[in-house]
Amino acid sequence: MRKSLILAAALMAVASISGIQAQSQERSLRFEKTVDYRLGKLIELNATVGPVRISKVEFSQPEGGSVKDSIVGRIRGGGGSSETEATIRAGFDSENPEEDEWVVTYTLDLLDSKGKLIDRIVKSEGLEGEAEVVNVDHPILKYVLPFVDKVKIRLEARYD
Secondary structure (H helix, E strand, O other): OHHHHHHHHHHHHHHHHHHHHHHHHHOOOOEEEEEEOOEEEEEEEEEEEEOEEEEEEEEEEOOOOOHOOHHHHHHHHOOOOOOOOOEEEEEEEEEEEEEEEEEEEEEEEEOOOOOOOOEEEEEEEEEEEEEEEEEEEEEEEEEHHHHEEEEEEEEEEOOO
C-alpha cells in the first residue's frame, strides 16, 4: 500500500512537471524557421510567441500603391524607379486572443542558395485581442529577386 502511494505521488509530480514544461513551451517569446521563398503560396509556420499565434505566411510582390511610388514618397527622397525597384511583401496570419497588447517583431533574412544574407527586413506590430494579416513590406532592387532562395523568419514577442 505504501509503495502504491509513493508511486502515485511520483507520477503526479512527473505529470505536474510535464504540464509546466508544456505550458512554458507554449509561451516561448521567440520562434525561428527557415522556409523556401515562393510567391503566392501559403507556408505553414504554426508559431506561438507569447500568446500570439502566427499560423501562416505568404510572400507576394504587390504592384504600385506603395508610399515610395506616391508623390509624397518621392518628395521625401524615396524617388526609386519602378523599373528597377520592386516590393516584397510577407503577409503573416497573426492572432492575439488576449486583451493585453503584445508587440511582435517580424524579422526576415533573405538568403541566397548558399545561405548568404542578401537583405534583412524588420517590422514590429502591436496586437491587442485581434486577428489580422500583418503585412511586412520592403523595397528591393528587381535584379536581386532571382537570387532570393530562402527566408529565415524570426519572431519575437514582448508584453507592451
